[in-house]
Amino acid sequence: MTSSPTGPSHTDRAEVIRRNWAGEPALLHGENASGYDELLAQVRRALVPRDVVEEIWTSDFVDLAWDIFRLRRMKANLLRVRAKDAVWDVLGPLVRNAHDLAVKWAARDEAAMNQVEAALKRAGLSMDTVMAATLRQEMDEVTQIEAMITNAEVRRGVALQEIERYRASFAEGLRRALQQVGNSAPHAAPVVRPPPAAQEAV
């Protein structure tokens, strides 16, 4: 009995294959599992994997896409978390209690935030300066995360290429098999000829 590639039994089997080959989804604490499932379902609908190989590459594609989102988010979070040190650095020559102010600013204290903005404005600076200072301090890590994002993007492309390549080779194999069948049984498909009566009439 066969089921359609998108039918429920096929989906269950595909899920079993995916879990057997790729394990449980690698999610961090606090990450949205339903978001991952939604992404997986969308990609699966688009690629329609037909067998194990395609399931592996599809799962790979989804993991890498998820990884790219995650790394981008982490880069932003990293800069946000480390901005406190940059605020301290920038405000150091401007105000007296720069460290305390930076700590309160990081804790989103309203008064401290206003004070920081005012101090920056007085010196002709803005929050862009603070973010630039953060980036300068964290350049090494940001570069490394960027490199990881680039690698993941390349790997995601490779996963797609491999699916294409596999499908092409699979189609080629089928074509060759059909040719072999045709060569081994030349009379399998009868040649349609006009009946003798019609030939005589012509």
Add this chain to the structure above:
Amino acid sequence: MISLRKRYANWLNARASTGPRTAAGKARVAQNARKHGLRVPALRDPAMTKSIGELARKLAGPTADARRFEAACQLVAAQIDLLRIRQARLPLLSRVTEGRTAVRNLTTLDLYERYARSRRKSAMRQFNSTPVAATSGQAIPSEASSNEIDIAAVLRQIPVQNVRSREFSIRVDRRYPRLARGLRATRLAILRKQSQRGARTKPTGKNQDKTMFQDEQRAQRR
């Protein structure tokens, strides 16, 4: 300060007496420098060889030839490597904002992942190119793979070893409390001695980066 002669004698004695002698001891100390074990492919890990072989046999099919079976082994091992790396990445990813070490370690794992992916890609290509001895038209039999080829299960068996060693040390503590106390005291004494030891090298006159044993310097002075 110990003299050069005494140190040489100590070194000779140490060479003659230290180090594990039993096979179990040797096996244990062989893992002293092990950090995560991700550098070693799963195919070279004796603990996994059996599982890889079984999975590869199911993957290749009962009538597969040696080439196909080898490719299946490579494929399964590479997939295990990838899963291990992915598992190792998770705790590091959650610590990215805490320190610089996490990002550095992630970069290292990224390199390992590249190697593993490369191995898996070539293994998969080789596997698909090898002729299927069975009558099925697909390169990998989906029906068998869906239930029987559970690669993730191999990894679920790995942490057992660590748990076992931890349980063993707990058992020793409970059964032989005096021995455990003695071991802890010895470890503490060694640590204390190490912490009290002063710098054994000092910069040479010519180059501040180069250092020389003080004994050697003393020998030169004489």
